[in-house]
Amino acid sequence: MTGVDINRAAELLYQAHQARVPINPLTERYPGMDLAAAYAVQQVNLRRRLTAGAVLVGHKVGLTSKPMQDLLGVGEPDFGYILGDMVLGNGSAVPAAAFCAPRVEPEVAFLLRKPLRGPGVTVDDVRAATEAVAPALEVVDSRIADWKLTLADTVADNASSGAVVLGDWVPYSDDIDLPTAGASLRLNDTEIDSGLGSAVMGDPAVAVAWLANALAGFGTEILPGQFVMSGSFTSAAFVHPGDETATTITGLGTVSLTFE
DSSP: OOHHHHHHHHHHHHHHHHHTOOBOOHHHHOTTOOHHHHHHHHHHHHHHHHHTTOOEEEEEEESOSHHHHHHHTOSSOEEEEEEGGGEEOTTOEEOGGGSSSOEEEEEEEEEESSOBOOSSOOHHHHHHHEEEEEEEEEEEOOSBGGGOOOHHHHHHTGGGEEEEEEOOOEEOOTTOOGGGOEEEEEETTEEEEEEEGGGTTTSHHHHHHHHHHHHHTTTOOBOTTOEEEOOOSSOOEEOOTTOEEEEEETTTEEEEEEEO
16 A cells, blocks of 8 residues: 555544444455554554644554454454543443443553563563553444454554443452463343453453554554553443443452443
């Protein structure tokens, strides 16, 4: 893709986000869009929003679990950015119409007290840099119509990020065993899925290390005070107006969100 194509693709996604009207897959319009071009599209819209006054508060790793990879037919993770206006309050309500086709998934968020900059970041580095962890819900959303997308499409679309809800931060210690932690995903008080932290690349901390090393290729690091959404323990559930969603992660607590 040329630089002109990358900017045009970014504009299409930006307008889809603003209007909440999804578009056809970018890979149909630009069949030569590889992952490098897709991340370039993502970065165009990140720069656009930062220039407009948004604040980068975190990062997300997506497609870390087999259920999510199977859902979208891909075989590797991806990453995106989280801005301050994407963070919703625990127990709050949000209009479903604020999204194109929202789904929710349970995750653990990592809050950093020290920077992580790849390459060569290890799980031990992640643990040493982590101040606290929290139960979280990610609202994933696709500006690509009907979620019919390739890995390149979702990467360009900020890894299908929509919003995040964070629970209370729990000081991190070696006593917190995230691979064995269980997540219960509930929709309208009914458990619809469950999973273990080991579904996230074997250990959610592995996903954070992967992200730090992947960001190194863009000259970027994860900064102190930023948080990382490490990936879903389960598949993602569609939500609609009137739905109440919640997840409880063992040892960490509960987080919830209602869709109006």
